[in-house]
Amino acid sequence: MKITSLEKYKGETYQVDLDNNETYFWHFDIICEYHLKEGMEIPQSAVKEIVFSNDFRKAKERALYLLDYRDYSYTELFEKLEKNYSDDICYKVMERMVELGTIDDRRYAERLARHYTEVKKFGYYRAVFEMKNKGIPKEIIEEALSKYEDTVFDRLFELINEKYYRYLDDEKGVKKVKNALVRYGYSFDDINAALSEVLNESDD
Secondary structure, eight states: OOOOEEEETTEEEEEETTSSSSSEEEEEEHHTTTTTTTTBBBBBHHHHHHHHHHHHEEEEOOOHHHHHHHHHOOOHHHHHTTSSHHHHHHHHHHHEEEEEOOOHHHHHHHHHIIIIIIIIIOOOHHHHHHHHHTTTTTHHHHHHGGGGGGGGHHHHHHHIIIIIIGGGTSSHHHHHHHHHHHHTHHHHHHHHHHHHHHHHHHHH
């Protein structure tokens, strides 16, 4: 096949027309990398390679753009990319992101664990649920949350005293508080133990 036309299309993108009536839009870096020029003969295998390289470049730029705004787990970012690119492209981009250190599930899990426990005051079950939805593997979630096991009652007491203490005047209010704390992700045993201590202190 022969390149019949190679012209600037928009920005750094060039339109490449082949003599078989196929048209491609490739980035200037790809044009330079493969030394493409009008009138050049290129085999079909080379076209496939160039298309792959161009798609990889676009997918990599997309990944870096997304990561500029927030962290992503490996799974999250892969799912974002696969909406527009083949699995082969996505795996190659993810491999590159891991090499660059921009994707690190353990680091991401540690940040999420700190946010959900220290800021949101979530219990274990809610934190696990939220982190699974972010695509973090179970073993990494458990590892990240393990350091917050000793702060369960501190978080419960803080929630009860700051948000729910005023509802503890009657049985109906206590039930309402229990349901709210369950939604926060705490176990019934921990909730009952914390409420029992708070109520006993209020009776003294």
